[in-house]
Amino acid sequence: MEEYSVIGKRVPRIDAREKVMGEAKYAADYGLPGMLWCKVLRAPYPHARIVNIDTNRAMRLPGVKAVVTGADFGGWTWGFMATTRDEPPLAVDKVRYLYEAVAAVAAVDEETAEEACELIKVEYEQLPGIFDPEEAMKQGAPVIHDYRPNNVSVEYHWNFGDVEKAFADSYIVREDRFETGKVVTGFLEPPASLAYYDPSGQITVWAAKQSPYFHYRHLAACFRLPLSKIRIVQPFIGGGFGGTKNDSVAGDFCVVMLSKKTGKPVKYVYTMEEVLTTCRRRHNMIIYNKMGMTKDGILTAVESRVIGNGGGYTAIGPLTMYLTGSGTTLPYRLPNYKYDAWRVFTNNPVSAAMRGHGFTHTRFACDVQMDMLGEELGIDPVEIRMRNAIDNPAPGTEYRTVNGIGIKTCGLKEAITAAVADPLWADREKTPKQEGFVSHGVGLSGTTYQGGARQLGHQSCGAIIRICEDGTVNFLTGATDCGQGSDTVLSMIAAEELGVRYEDIAIKRVDTAYTPVDPGSYGSRVTLLAGQATQLAARDAKRQLLEAGAKTWNCAPDDMEIKNGFAYLKADPEKRMSFEKLAKIACYEGAGAVIIGRGHSSYGLETIDFNRGTGNGGTSYSFTAQTVRLGVDMETGKVDVTDFTIAHDAGVPLHPVSVESQNEGGAVQGLSQAVYEGFIMENGVTYNRTLLDYKMPRSTDVPDIKVIDIITNDPDGPFGAKEASEGSIVSTPPAVISALHAATGVWFKKLPVTPEDIVKGLKEAGKWGVKD
């Protein structure tokens, strides 16, 4: 592989100093003179008709400047597709989940705004609620949206190959019911926004958004303004993970409407209780999975029936259900596949996207079921995976799944080989199996995730590189660094392409008035698509510089190269000048010039057909093999996860520190969803509504994590890169389940696996309280 000057180096993160020094400003840190505070009034019922709203008493409270209700938005609704825009900023006719927003107040301080909310009198007519998606699909269930009288928000029925024949011809077939948990995205910075609707009719917003250009479009549509009048200024973002910060929430619209009404800047900051009871969360999915194999453990067919608990509105559900099904045909060869999926409205908070979007559900079910079949066939977990794993295609060739996903590089077999060669797996028989009540187990998984998400519509990223006359570089991208480190990686790409030092790149945070429009930070797309835009912009600027330099040296631009801050003649590297001198020549010669490079991503599109399940949603796909070691207390069911080894194919790790930290973060989040976290809900009520009760692992709970890079050098990624932020959240839950099985002999099929579940499983298996 080519030797790079910046790519692959462990440079410090570009935002490290500000964050470590506590100087990074987040949305909640912003304020303006005369600013008002917004608080949102929420419904006390999960399903009720709104009969009347009386805001008079609230308006009379001293310090209250304005009150808004759903009627103020003139019937406007939003959603991810034209046909599913079913969500209003504030409920209008009825509420569809507990604590849905119904009104909002702007007042001189938070306390007054809160007090005013209590003075708003809302008259409700309670309606019967429906909370279980399988119950909600039944005839006669309460209807949540009139436009979907069967409560089915979206459904797909795909069929590839001949599943029935394949099952009939299989040596072994098993059917299991799996379920994934009700979990929150898990950012620490709650949604917040400061908005000012100024007298010229322009809206300026400082908002915690990982995809600010969605919000920019939402505000333009909601307030019927041209996009040029909407300005989102991007503060630092305290984590996103999809869903809420890729969307708008009630507070986002209310602060703008309240600012319009009062002429003052208005700010809201959600409480963590609002986050845990009302914000977007991962879909809870029920998966009825049927898998067939030959006697030799070769996959013959998979049939998945998936029911997604959608909550009160559609949001991004159609894409979720597509991704949940499409990922099943990876990373193992699967010739026959059937998928029936229903996303169902319930009177729960809205389900949407989250890190590992879609793939987490069916890859969990399929990877665990593959292990179960392997056990029945007497084939060990490594062998069953190696027999079925996709080979790494020869350069210039492509593997196509039965549903049309194209794979140009696949490091799964290499990853499995590396993971099981690591002592965590290789020496597992050398460590004690049981110590007292604690039984130890080591598990394995092999999974995949798509990178470079692309779909029909405005999906291209842009970049602008401006060369300053002193040889430093201003870099504009529309891609948001929401904590994943993309500003660092994109700056590295710019530096490498231009041939300058990393520290000479000054990246600016997103400001929709100045930065190029960008789809957003989701689907592991920023490094790949914004990265390609950055490469192209840097090449454009470099071309202009070389043309100026070539005139000076009386040579052709192609005779020159720029590297490590110097321009030189390829034929005579001793003849060189500094990048600063080259920039000055380019900018000052004659009447001077302005060196601006521009680029936008152009990977093309293979249209996703949601209805038929075909398409190629990513530009490339990452592959992960993971081992987990844990101990289970056979009396109490307590699980202590001590070690992870993650072998991850991210193509070429551009910034190894970020690749490692993303793998670690994804794996810990996956661990959390495997054995720690989950909403405790009944009849639409969330009982664990603080981070004291909603359990996530603390730093002391995090296992030792080893990350092994599997290098595949993908032809489509910038410098060979693939995704490195979502693969390990997909690989961790099945690896944990595999380890739990190794420790207890019991298969657990519902996430999260709680100590109570383990004790119950051990009792059923006659293993409860087994001691060394």
Place this chain on the structure above:
Amino acid sequence: MGSEGLITVRIKTTVHMPEVPAEVEMGQGAVLRDLLMKLLQKLPIANELIDRGTGEIKLEGLFEVRLNAVPRNSLPAGDTTELHHGDILTLSLILLGGG
């Protein structure tokens, strides 16, 4: 040819839209505009797609429309393209957003 001299146009959608049928029968001489009006009027967002004043069909940024795989905006006769029995109309919804 369909029943009583009607022509049948097959409708393909890329995203679940229960309001849109798999096939539509149209009269002889019907053009693309007639078909789109018939289909779009069934959608909950019909008011947004069809300008009540001018009758203009506004799908840019919301749907990609193809007739027999040719993009609507590239059809030589545009919305006045005459339909034929067996034509395939594809309606692809454009998503605003990702994960």
